[in-house]
Amino acid sequence: xxxxxxxxxxxxxxxxxxxxxxxxxxxxxxxxxxxxxxxxxxxxxxxxxxxxxxxxxxxxxxxxxxxxxxxxxxxxxxxxxxxxxxxxxxxxxxxxxxxxxxxxxxxxxxxxxxxxxxxxxxxxxxxxxxxxxxxxxxxxxxxxxxxxxxxxxxxxxxxxxxxxxxx
Numbered sequence: 736x737x738x739x740x741x742x743x744x745x746x747x748x749x750x751x752x753x754x755x756x757x758x759x760x761x762x763x764x765x766x767x768x769x770x771x772x773x774x775x776x777x778x779x780x781x782x783x784x785x786x787x788x789x790x791x792x793x794x795x796x797x798x799x800x801x802x803x804x805x806x807x808x809x810x811x812x813x814x815x816x817x818x819x820x821x822x823x824x825x826x827x828x829x830x831x832x833x834x835x836x837x838x839x840x841x842x843x844x845x846x847x848x849x850x851x852x853x854x855x856x857x858x859x860x861x862x863x864x865x866x867x868x869x870x871x872x873x874x875x876x877x878x879x880x881x882x883x884x885x886x887x888x889x890x891x892x893x894x895x896x897x898x899x900x901x902x
Contacts, residue, residue: 753781754791758810761797765807772808798852801830827857828896835893837886842878842893851876865889 753776760766760775773788796811831854834845846854855871858878865884870877880886 750791753783753787754795756781757788757791757795757797761808761810762813765802765805767799767805767807798856799849800853824857824861825896827854828893832893832897835890835897837890840880840882840884840886842880842886842890844876844878844893846874846876848874850874 756776756779757772760772760779764775766772766775769785769788769792772792773783773785776783776788792808797808798811799806800809802809831846831850832844833847836843836845844851844854851871851874855869855876858866858869858876865880867879867881869879878889880889
């Protein structure tokens with residue numbers, strides 16, 4: 736094997752160890768920012784930059800969630816059905832969805848920056864029969880409705896989900 740191949744193995748091994756440490760830290764304590772994660776990794780002997788941590792968090796599927804009124808990182812396996820099932824959809828929609836607009840057989844939901852995926856995950860896990868799927872950007876979520884679903888009715892339902900919790 737050439738040096739480049741060995742280096743590739745070493746880099747992959749280092750990344751795996753670093754990501755394992757990140758996962759352990761996220762599970763052990765609330766980490767609210769990439770800077771928090773970077774600092775904790777450095778305390779554990781990892782020489783990392785914020786950019787590296789950002790890429791790692793993205794590759795790991797880490798997302799920010801609101802727990803106890805505080806935004807912290809969570810891993811996909813921490814977002815279980817019991818946390819995000821249909822019974823919780825109302826709370827998630829009320830906390831994160833800022834607007835709902837109909838566009839043909841789609842609903843366009845606006846959220847704060849970086850939050851569309853949280854709503855999308857909740858919708859996907861709620862398994863609403865009218866929803867064929869979701870596409871999430873940073874602050875915009877497209878909800879594709881199944882044929883035969885009434886987009887106007889679904890728009891009203893999503894608005895009502897948000898308003899019922901806010902009242």
